[in-house]
Amino acid sequence: MAMEKRLIKKGELAGIVGRIAGDMSLLAPVKEEDNVLFELVKDGVTALPDFKNTKNAPKSFFFPRSETLMRYIRKQKGMEFAGLEKDEQGERVLFGVRPCDARSFAILDLLFDQDKYKDPYYIEKRNKTTVVAMSCAKVPYATCFCTSVGGSPTSTDGSDVLLTDLGDEFLAEFLTDKGKGLLKYFGDKTADAQADKKKEEIAASAEKEIKTSIPAKEIKGFLDANFEHPFWDTIHKKCLACGTCTFMCPTCHCFDIQDEVKAADGKRVRNWDSCMFPLFTKETSGHNPRPSQKERWRQRFMHKFRYYVDMFGPIACVGCGRCVMSCPVNIDIRKIVADISKL
Amino acid sequence: MENVEKKLQEEAKKLLADKKVDVVIGYERGTLPLTATPVFITDAGDAEKLVYDATCVQNLAKYAHDIISAHREAQKKVKPEDRKNKVVGVVARGCTTRSLVIQLQERQYDRESIVILGVPCDGYIDPKKFNLALDGEQAAEGSVNGDQIAVKTLAGEKKFALKDVLADNCITCRFNNPVISDVVIGDKAPAKAADKEYEKVDAFEKLSTEERWAYFTKEMSKCIRCYACRNACPSCYCKVCFVEQTMPQFVGTSAEQTDTQIFQLLRTFHMVGRCVDCGSCVSVCPMGVDLRNFLKKLDKDALELFEHRAGASMEDVPPLSTYRENDKEDFIYNP
Numbered sequence: 189m190a191m192e193k194r195l196i197k198k199g200e201l202a203g204i205v206g207r208i209a210g211d212m213s214l215l216a217p218v219k220e221e222d223n224v225l226f227e228l229v230k231d232g233v234t235a236l237p238d239f240k241n242t243k244n245a246p247k248s249f250f251f252p253r254s255e256t257l258m259r260y261i262r263k264q265k266g267m268e269f270a271g272l273e274k275d276e277q278g279e280r281v282l283f284g285v286r287p288c289d290a291r292s293f294a295i296l297d298l299l300f301d302q303d304k305y306k307d308p309y310y311i312e313k314r315n316k317t318t319v320v321a322m323s324c325a326k327v328p329y330a331t332c333f334c335t336s337v338g339g340s341p342t343s344t345d346g347s348d349v350l351l352t353d354l355g356d357e358f359l360a361e362f363l364t365d366k367g368k369g370l371l372k373y374f375g376d377k378t379a380d381a382q383a384d385k386k387k388e389e390i391a392a393s394a395e396k397e398i399k400t401s402i403p404a405k406e407i408k409g410f411l412d413a414n415f416e417h418p419f420w421d422t423i424h425k426k427c428l429a430c431g432t433c434t435f436m437c438p439t440c441h442c443f444d445i446q447d448e449v450k451a452a453d454g455k456r457v458r459n460w461d462s463c464m465f466p467l468f469t470k471e472t473s474g475h476n477p478r479p480s481q482k483e484r485w486r487q488r489f490m491h492k493f494r495y496y497v498d499m500f501g502p503i504a505c506v507g508c509g510r511c512v513m514s515c516p517v518n519i520d521i522r523k524i525v526a527d528i529s530k531l
Numbered sequence: 532m533e534n535v536e537k538k539l540q541e542e543a544k545k546l547l548a549d550k551k552v553d554v555v556i557g558y559e560r561g562t563l564p565l566t567a568t569p570v571f572i573t574d575a576g577d578a579e580k581l582v583y584d585a586t587c588v589q590n591l592a593k594y595a596h597d598i599i600s601a602h603r604e605a606q607k608k609v610k611p612e613d614r615k616n617k618v619v620g621v622v623a624r625g626c627t628t629r630s631l632v633i634q635l636q637e638r639q640y641d642r643e644s645i646v647i648l649g650v651p652c653d654g655y656i657d658p659k660k661f662n663l664a665l666d667g668e669q670a671a672e673g674s675v676n677g678d679q680i681a682v683k684t685l686a687g688e689k690k691f692a693l694k695d696v697l698a699d700n701c702i703t704c705r706f707n708n709p710v711i712s713d714v715v716i717g718d719k720a721p722a723k724a725a726d727k728e729y730e731k732v733d734a735f736e737k738l739s740t741e742e743r744w745a746y747f748t749k750e751m752s753k754c755i756r757c758y759a760c761r762n763a764c765p766s767c768y769c770k771v772c773f774v775e776q777t778m779p780q781f782v783g784t785s786a787e788q789t790d791t792q793i794f795q796l797l798r799t800f801h802m803v804g805r806c807v808d809c810g811s812c813v814s815v816c817p818m819g820v821d822l823r824n825f826l827k828k829l830d831k832d833a834l835e836l837f838e839h840r841a842g843a844s845m846e847d848v849p850p851l852s853t854y855r856e857n858d859k860e861d862f863i864y865n866p
Contacts, residue, residue, distance in 0.1 A: 222663060222819050240667055243817070253755065254786035330671035330685060331563070397685075399671070426569040426594070430759035432817045448783055459784050462757070467775050513669070516759050516815030517589060518561040518568035 649712025654701030
């Protein structure tokens, strides 16, 4: 069956967003003080009509910064299980996700929703969410490098609907059954071959506009062979050991599980962790197999460009450039890749 | 500042060539337009990598402390007769020298362990103000020409005045020349508007308790606990921060607001008489939390209660390390 496609006039988009937001939770890029953030659209909070990308990665809607897994009650003797945490929210829509960030969902699915291990918390949120992505008809940033890591400005990976700005109109492509659930909001003007052609042209020109190209796929051989190498001494010296890069990253997904107890009420929570933190792999004995920032940086880099590739196929980087823009001391992952390729 | 940069390179080269220092901590060009990044020069031939201008943001005293402590730790594993000294050269403007003074006063290392390359400062570009001036666009190229900044973005070209994007702490800086130096580089920088230093704090103090608390909770709700502020701070050098202690654990690591507030409150209170207003914590914060307002309030308290300006001179005694009979105590709760 051919893919459902619709054309909508530019001016109609805000109305569509409003109607969806009236029927279910809709999260979209919103201006919050000086930042553009993904937030719930409601009275007084409107989706930005035009934006580059959000400061925060939308992974937090499937893998929140802090999430309760289960609750228990402390009794005279031991603990009593008080139930798994349920996701109380209904259907929701993530609107205006950039293709790189949508790809991060596809990449995270490989880990959280794999054959031998299924994460019910992640999967439930993922199933309840329809991802409406917005192609990068104009490349947002000079630091963008999605095409170097397997993505593109019009990639459909991880999206249910893909919108592309054709100039006067948006082309809406309904990629999945979940995406088709939103068809009724998009009117009935079906897309013709001319719209497809125009989209292809836009996709090709956007890809050419990407300024950064790094040999991300060509360094795997070096990484496989060089767990020990003097190069690993050169990245970390100025690193502040903060968690900015990992917290901003759409694919970083390491977590820490803790029990929190207030009087008799206990809960088990899963919080974001960061391989940049000294506590990350510290063992109960006090020993830490990654004693310095050198080993921590090697881990972060290897995880993205070697281990994830070995385990699941894709590089665990979507080229959004958030870490490049946010690192307080300008540790630039593009430069690390380029430097390694020269070794 | 061009001459300063050249002179700085020469002095660093000389210090390294003469083996007066083992490393020079300075700034080199960053990979993004109009940025500089910390660099550690160990080879005299690399001294020309050093840059010095309004793009140099971080307070390098943090690295001086970290390098010396790491060296000292490593030396513990070496036989006493084989132990070596390490001397660290630091490119230091006013605020950096004040941080070095604090570290020296707090006996973090000996005076002989550091060589201070004192540089004048006209202020640095606040990354957040710079981004706001670009109105959502990202700089693809950029240059500073005198007091003007020219930037090329993917959407076109933009020009604006350098003074409009200087960090708040630089605009009202009282110590934009080194307070302590071993090698003085360049002429003194002209004074800044130091008399307006506490303008914002004065206004904040006039708000009601509820309004101040509301502002505090709003700002702290942005915090994602990445700890960039703490890690960038030259005065935050505890080996294990209280938020990372696990036996027992004092503070939760969830997104619980009170935990975040406790972390920030305690960090702020640890800064009484120790914050030099270098702005590093503010510049590194990815979420734009207004940390400065609260730090500046405590700075003002230290001045008013103890006539103390943090790190202003080696002779000043830090307020929390001493006792005077006439110390004010009217803030102590009296039931």
